[in-house]
Amino acid sequence: MRQFSYLRPTGISDAVAALAAEPTAQLLAGGTNLVDLMKYDVAQPSAVIDINGLPLKEIETLEDGAYRIGALTTNSQVAYDAGIARDVPLLSSAILAGASPQLRNAATSGGNLSQRTRCYYFYDPSTPCNKREPGSGCSAIGGVNRIHAILGASDACIATHPSDMCVALAALNATVEVTGPTGARTIPFLDFHRLPGDHPERDNTLQTGEIVTGIRVEGGRFAAHHSYLKLRDRLSYAFALVSVAAALDLDGDTILDARVALGGVAHKPWRDPLAEAELSGQPATRDTFEAFASRLLSGAKGQGHNDFKIPMAKKAIVRALMQAASGRPQVQSEKRVREGESL
Amino acid sequence: MDLGPARAPSPTIPVTLTVNGRRQQLELAPFVTLLDLLRGDLALTGTKKGCDHGQCGACTVLVNGVRINSCLKFAVSLDGAEITTIEGLGTPDNLHPLQKAFVEHDAYQCGYCTPGQICSAAGLLSEGHAHSREEIRELMSGNLCRCGAYTNIADAIEEVMAADSETTVREAAE
Numbered sequence: 001m002r003q004f005s006y007l008r009p010t011g012i013s014d015a016v017a018a019l020a021a022e023p024t025a026q027l028l029a030g031g032t033n034l035v036d037l038m039k040y041d042v043a044q045p046s047a048v049i050d051i052n053g054l055p056l057k058e059i060e061t062l063e064d065g066a067y068r069i070g071a072l073t074t075n076s077q078v079a080y081d082a083g084i085a086r087d088v089p090l091l092s093s094a095i096l097a098g099a100s101p102q103l104r105n106a107a108t109s110g111g112n113l114s115q116r117t118r119c120y121y122f123y124d125p126s127t128p129c130n131k132r133e134p135g136s137g138c139s140a141i142g143g144v145n146r147i148h149a150i151l152g153a154s155d156a157c158i159a160t161h162p163s164d165m166c167v168a169l170a171a172l173n174a175t176v177e178v179t180g181p182t183g184a185r186t187i188p189f190l191d192f193h194r195l196p197g198d199h200p201e202r203d204n205t206l207q208t209g210e211i212v213t214g215i216r217v218e219g220g221r222f223a224a225h226h227s228y229l230k231l232r233d234r235l236s237y238a239f240a241l242v243s244v245a246a247a248l249d250l251d252g253d254t255i256l257d258a259r260v261a262l263g264g265v266a267h268k269p270w271r272d273p274l275a276e277a278e279l280s281g282q283p284a285t286r287d288t289f290e291a292f293a294s295r296l297l298s299g300a301k302g303q304g305h306n307d308f309k310i311p312m313a314k315k316a317i318v319r320a321l322m323q324a325a326s327g328r329p330q331v332q333s334e335k336r337v338r339e340g341e342s343l
Numbered sequence: 344m345d346l347g348p349a350r351a352p353s354p355t356i357p358v359t360l361t362v363n364g365r366r367q368q369l370e371l372a373p374f375v376t377l378l379d380l381l382r383g384d385l386a387l388t389g390t391k392k393g394c395d396h397g398q399c400g401a402c403t404v405l406v407n408g409v410r411i412n413s414c415l416k417f418a419v420s421l422d423g424a425e426i427t428t429i430e431g432l433g434t435p436d437n438l439h440p441l442q443k444a445f446v447e448h449d450a451y452q453c454g455y456c457t458p459g460q461i462c463s464a465a466g467l468l469s470e471g472h473a474h475s476r477e478e479i480r481e482l483m484s485g486n487l488c489r490c491g492a493y494t495n496i497a498d499a500i501e502e503v504m505a506a507d508s509e510t511t512v513r514e515a516a517e
Contacts, residue, residue: 028420031415099485102412102463105409236484334477
């Protein structure tokens with residue numbers, strides 16, 4: 001590993017100042033992604049700013065029933081928080097679908113948002129990669145691309161965002177709280193991550209020196225009808241090939257509001273709010289969900305090895321919505337198809 | 344590999360860790376992982392390096408009672424922490440219940456993943472989120488066993504979990 005200097009600020013403003021002063025520095029929280037990337041020489045920070053001493057480790061209940069999740073809360077802390085598990089179960093479920101208990105014990109909420117793609121070419125410095133080295137080319141286009149994007153990709157990059165947690169946060173219209181050299185601001189979750197376009201080296205819309213301090217998410221509304229369905233190469237401890245966060249607000253069998261976000265298919269959690277809006281007033285039936293899934297995937301394009309993701313995503317969307325509608329969300333410890341549940 | 348212009352060596356950082364009950368005052372370069380510190384300077388080679396990338400769980404230890412992958416932690420970021428490794432869980436004369444159960448259930452073949460499996464299982468038991476065999480399997484998924492001893496590993500953990508809950512029930516009744 002390369003040499004780097006190590007800083008340990010104790011306040012948010014000190015951390016922001018350190019990051020703004022040294023743009024080649026990187027923040028260290030749980031370390032589960034950054035330390036790995038440094039071992040592979042993909043991340044080459046001149047300085048590591050250890051922010052574990054900052055006061056961002058609380059989960060607060062707000063007056064309107066929303067939750068404010070500090071950026072340094074661990075994934076386990078959030079997933080097993082009694083309030084979050086009761087009022088925002090889609091978020092708990094998505095977190096527990098990701099990584100392993102050891103990783104969830106170390107990884108933080110802010111770090112989860114900021115993690116990099118798991119594209120194998122991004123991880124291999126001996127190959128061209130526009131995300132790692134802008135302008136060098138994309139090895140995945142025309143290469144081995146089984147895990148890559150089917151939506152929103154560009155000629156420069158077909159990488160996917162690897163998070164499960166972020167897929168739920170996207171569905172729930174969370175907001176990201178950040179603090180930078182010019183002060184604090186909030187970013188709607190759908191605007192936090194970005195599509196690759198011509199600048200795949202930029203994963204998100206944070207400005208230089210900005211630090212994620214927290215995530216705000218509404219509680220209660222979708223607790224009765226939700227599901228996080230994750231499909232992957234093994235039953236646990238693997239990144240999603242396709243995942244679906246589905247949340248429904250129902251009046252009897254009629255849809256009042258529907259949210260669907262997809263993971264493993266794009267450079268950011270994928271949503272289509274216009275298609276979701278058209279679900280309002282419709283019956284929560286398989287026919288409705290199949291038509292919606294087709295529309296959500298209408299722009300999908302395979303790269304060769306990942307063509308299978310398109311029909312897989314379609315089935316996953318319908319199944320997750322059926323689970324949500326029936327009030328029987330996907331259980332993350334028991335993944336066999338249950339009795340009475342059709343594929 | 345192009346390493347670019349040479350960077351000055353990182354100065355060492357003072358770090359205090361309590362490892363298996365013994366307080367250690369250390370001066371560490373920032374790039375030293377907890378795993379390399381344990382196996383190198385501290386000569387606690389029970390903790391194993393498998394993948395060194397958080398993908399296998401062989402390096403699992405308890406930090407302040409919580410299981411983590413020691414390969415993905417810079418030791419300097421753990422100042423003040425209490426670390427428990429397999430050496431701190433039990434001794435040959437006084438095995439931890441999980442160590443005893445792993446022996447009795449033949450929960451290994453080559454044994455390389457075993458210290459990580461046992462530390463992980465200790466973390467799982469104290470977390471208290473597993474209540475069934477399926478949940479044990481899911482919440483032990485961060486520990487790979489390439490010999491494939493999973494069935495016996497789950498048996499061993501299930502037995503200790505059942506004994507723990509019996510003790511809890513008995514204590515509650517008393």
